[in-house]
Amino acid sequence: MAETLAQKLxxxxxxxxxxxxxxxxVFIGIVGPFATLPQLIKLYFTHSDHASGQSLVSWSxxxxxxxxxxTYGLVVGxxxxxxxxxxxMVMNLLMVVGILIxxxxxx
Amino acid sequence: MAETLAQKLxxxxxxxxxxxxxxxxVFIGIVGPFATLPQLIKLYFTHSDHASGQSLVSWSxxxxxxxxxxTYGLVVGxxxxxxxxxxxMVMNLLMVVGILIxxxxxx
Numbered sequence: 001m002a003e004t005l006a007q008k009l010x011x012x013x014x015x016x017x018x019x020x021x022x023x024x025x026v027f028i029g030i031v032g033p034f035a036t037l038p039q040l041i042k043l044y045f046t047h048s049d050h051a052s053g054q055s056l057v058s059w060s061x062x063x064x065x066x067x068x069x070x071t072y073g074l075v076v077g078x079x080x081x082x083x084x085x086x087x088x089m090v091m092n093l094l095m096v097v098g099i100l101i102x103x104x105x106x107x
Numbered sequence: 108m109a110e111t112l113a114q115k116l117x118x119x120x121x122x123x124x125x126x127x128x129x130x131x132x133v134f135i136g137i138v139g140p141f142a143t144l145p146q147l148i149k150l151y152f153t154h155s156d157h158a159s160g161q162s163l164v165s166w167s168x169x170x171x172x173x174x175x176x177x178t179y180g181l182v183v184g185x186x187x188x189x190x191x192x193x194x195x196m197v198m199n200l201l202m203v204v205g206i207l208i209x210x211x212x213x214x
Contacts, residue, residue, distance in 0.1 A: 004184030018182075025179050028172060035168035038214060042162050053157025055149050061142030065135060072132050075125075077111030107145060 029080040033087035040091065043098040051102030059099060063092035136187040140194035147198065150205040158209030166206060170199035 009018040043051055066088035073081030099106065116125040150158055173195035180188030206213065 002184075005181065006183040009182070021179065021182065025175065028175055032168075032172045035165050035172060037165070039162035039165035042160055042214075047160040050157035050160025053149055053154040053160045055146035058142050058144070058146035061139075065139045065142060068132065068135055072128065074112065075116070075128065076113040077109075107149075 026080040029084035030087070033084055033091050036088070036091040036095065040094055040098065043095065043102065048102045051099055052106055054095070054099045054103065054106075056096065056099045056103075056106050059092055059095040063089060063096055066092055133187040136191035137194070140191055140198050143195070143198040143202065147201055147205065150202065150209065155209045158206055159213055161202070161206045161210065161213075163203065163206045163210075163213050166199055166202040170196060170203055173199055 006018055009015060043054060066085045069085035070082050070089050073079075073083075073085055113125055116122060150161060173192045176192035177189050177196055180186075180190075180192055
């Protein structure tokens with residue numbers, strides 16, 4: 001198999017930058033799910049009257065996908081995958097519940 | 108390091124199930140971004156009057172995060188990571204543009 005850019009970087013003087021990038025992405029994987037918080041605040045508190053503009057289909061799929069990645073992360077034993085996606089799953093399920101409360105059945 | 112569940116599965120009679128799960132997650136990583144399509148249809152076509160309920164902060168962060176994962180995927184040479192997140196980046200940027208068009212500056 002061809003050497004990936006990551007392997008080339010690791011074998012070069014830039015190796016420590018690749019390690020920093022890896023650590024940074026672990027951090028990103030865990031804090032990323034919190035990006036949904038402003039959307040949750042709008043849905044539940046400040047813009048509930050616009051809840052029908054939220055897609056129940058999209059957020060239900062997001063919840064399903066994060067559940068699958070959470071399960072996959074547990075099976076392969078990768079903490080950044082299961083912690084990040086476990087948090088995402090909670091956020092996405094809260095979006096689904098909020099849409100059902102404030103807009104009812106929609107697409 | 109302790110053997111992960113994935114390694115135990117691979118070394119057992121269940122090995123072929125683990126391979127199927129891996130292939131399934133590659134598929135999920137690539138089709139997952141399309142989950143955003145119903146949300147884009149609501150924002151651009153059917154529920155543009157509810158655009159102010161969409162969080163510009165959340166979708167901008169989603170776009171930034173998918174850009175970082177796209178870059179990481181390219182560097183480590185993992186097709187399911189960069190293809191899936193490249194597509195997500197496009198979807199998330201379309202959400203950001205749609206919010207700016209239909210709701211203007213918001214949080």
